[in-house]
Amino acid sequence: MGGRLFALVGPSGAGKDTLLAAASAARPDLVIVQRVITRPESAGGEPFEGVTPAEFARRNAAGLFALHWQAHGLCYGVPVGIHADLDAGHDVIFNGSRGMLTEACRQFPDLRVILVTAPVPVLAARLAARGRETAQDIAARLERAGFALPEGLNISQIDNSGALEDAVAMFLAALQPQPDSA
DSSP states (O other), X not given: OOOOEEEEEOOTTSOHHHXXXXXXHHXXXXXXXXXXXXXXXXXXXXXXXXXXXXXXXXXXXXXXXXXXXEETTEEEEEETTHHHHHHTTOOEEEEOOGGGHHHHHHHOTTOEEEEEEOOHHHHHHHHHHHOOSOHHHHHHHXXXXXXXXXXXXXXXXXXXXXXXXXXXXXXXXXXXXXXXXX
């Protein structure tokens, strides 16, 4: 039996990277995809491979991404290695974008989506605290916070505005097999 693929999505500042780190500690069997991003690695945040736009375009043309998209002026890619991990029976999760879910579901019909949310004031405070964006960039990210998801997805929603341990518990529960798939 193949593994399950999860897309972790939500607005900037919702706490996706924090939840991924907690899942890594609690579920060492979970494959957490390291994305390829056209952003310098020195920008910080999640673990990722930073590449130039030209290198990203070369890899994309060579078919080295299972999924790719653009958001916030950057290109993001999920390496094709996820296919081998899924075929080997591993559960795989990647930090995605709400705008690429239709294409992701087309390619991976059993994709499970985990939507992490928090109220706009919480998002604004978190974005300001991380210090990566200008006030204008933060405003643009907050404007997208209410972005609607496509219809018909298998979605688990997590409100990450309260105690972190509560959000982690909800996140780990969303990663468990559903009763009908046991």
